[in-house]
Amino acid sequence: MPLTTRPAEASPPPPPAPLRRQNWPRSTTTRIALLVFLAMVGTSAIILGFIARVTQGQLDADARTLITAEREAIVSTFNRDGANAARDVIMAELRIPRAVALRLEDAGHRGIAGNISAWPATLPRQADFLRIDLMRTGQDGPEPFAVTSHTFSNGYRLLVGRNLAEEERLTATLTTSLFAAVGLALLLATGISFLVTRTIARRIETIANVAGAVAGGDLARRVEVQTVGTGDAFDRLGTALNAMLGRIELLLDELRSVTDGLAHDLRSPLTRLKARIDRVQRDGDAAGTDIAAIGAEADALLAMLDNSLEISRAEAGIGRDRFVAMDLATLASDMVDMYEPLAEDNGVRLTAVVAGPVPIRAHRELLGRALSNLIDNALRYGATGGAIEVIAETTADGARLTIADRGPGIDPADRDDALRRFGRLDAARSARGAGLGLALAAAIARLHGGALTLHGNKPGLRVAIDLPGREQG
């Protein structure tokens, strides 16, 4: 019987690239900080533009209202009382020192009244609102004015303006202070971005360092997590990573114990096997008894290997996707039916104790295998009691499967040992890996979210598998 094994392609994973500090400025966090900074600059620019527009619009509206009112007053005086009356109004207006510009001229463009020496070339005959620079008499230079004009039916023209120097100073002050505020805000944003980036980078680096250390072989390293308070995303990441690392370490330990246990357990049957082969080689084996024994020994080894692999698969949670709704009572009856003739031949009364359907969600094959192992164990070690019961029942939390024998039982102090994968209570019970049967049943119980426990049966052993009910499962 050839054992075909394929050499595992065990090329070690490439070592993790070390985090290089000089790469940080181009790192993701820095890019995020830069993005935040740019977003803030953009937002500030939009807000500033908006404020400028609104302020300018409001100032313009105020100036327009004022000059329109002034113009209408003079125009109505002109129309009612004539040019001289209008001139008097203008003269009176100009006596009050205000920032106004006025000019009334006749059809021949000769000035009648006002403080503007000539009609500005850029101003049309009839303008509602215009911003131009005007030079008032007695002033050193042109000043910005909001201007409106009117042409009378007899060709006379009127100009009314209002100095905008005051408003422009206000706008300038406003702009300056806004820019200053934005500048300060940006400075603050830069600082905060830098701090945030550094904090994030540090925390990520801490986690990355732990991952790197674990990859490098230090399996015990864990991310430091603040257990109280914050519980922010980084803490959650750290917790999740720690849970993963814990699981990996557990599985590795498990694997190590499997390998160690296998090596230990396989050694003696392999030695016996080799001794028998040597004898056959030396003396020949006419009767074939040694050959048969070699075959049996090999079968036992294979069964042990098979059980061990199945335990590892169950421990790794493989098979959960094949859970189906089933009846535990039927399974118990089926298995009792399967083993009953064998039990009877061994002088044991094997009975199934079921009161009705016990609905569960389970992997039928695996649970069947677990029960088969337990009945097999009971027949092997508890047969002296003469009776074995397999009980399937519904409990408050779900379902329970019990295999109870009346044999010698297991001493309470030894029960933990019995459940360990390669724990074997009696070195003489070496045949067919008895320890594995119980350990496999326990692993299958855990796969189902349940537990296998050992109890006394006064006398005898009760093995109980508690399974979650169908709703929870």
Place this chain on the structure above:
Amino acid sequence: MTRILCVEDDSTTADYIAKGLGEAGFTVDVASDGRDGLFRASDGSYDAIVLDRMLPGMDGLSVLAALRAGGVTTPVIMLSALASLDERVKGLHGGSDDYLGKPFAFAELLARIEALRRRAAPAVTGEGQVTRLAYEDLEVDLLTRRVLRGGRRIDLQPREFRLLEFLLRHRDQVVTRTMLLEDVWDYHFDPGTNVIDVHVSRLRKKLDEGGARPLLHTVRGAGYRLGEG
């Protein structure tokens, strides 16, 4: 002449299978990788294919999928070191007719190939729904579940009845313990002890009671056979 294609990359295993099947009277061709296997099997001229699951180049499941997609219905028995229950289900869902975990006893492989070959050629009796099975002086009515041996009524437990039915349907073939466990009990693990043997010996006792010619034989190192001694 029954032709078998064995697709197996491990030369020791391939030789072992080819030699054993050759001694059993089959003509065996060996392909050492998936592509070659697919190429040879694609004309459907073989009576059965023994296909390794893990092959270089193209794995067994892909070869199987390609064959079935190409309309080749040759019975396939898949061999795999991935012998766990779930892998087995995957293989059977992939279209294989049977699945055997490595390492295996040659007798097991042989018995399964025989069973596959006969299943593929159902024209032995020609009837549709079988309601009666008979062998020599043994008569079984599948509807009334009555069993007669030389006119004498034999009372069987339901499980014993199904066991007998399976053996009768595979008369003159070797059936292994695992085949019985899979078909009669619908479990795919090895219960380890001689659980099945006890069932069979009970059935044998009931059948052969009264001194008639023994019908149910033990085939050493393989399993059982119902038929000529």
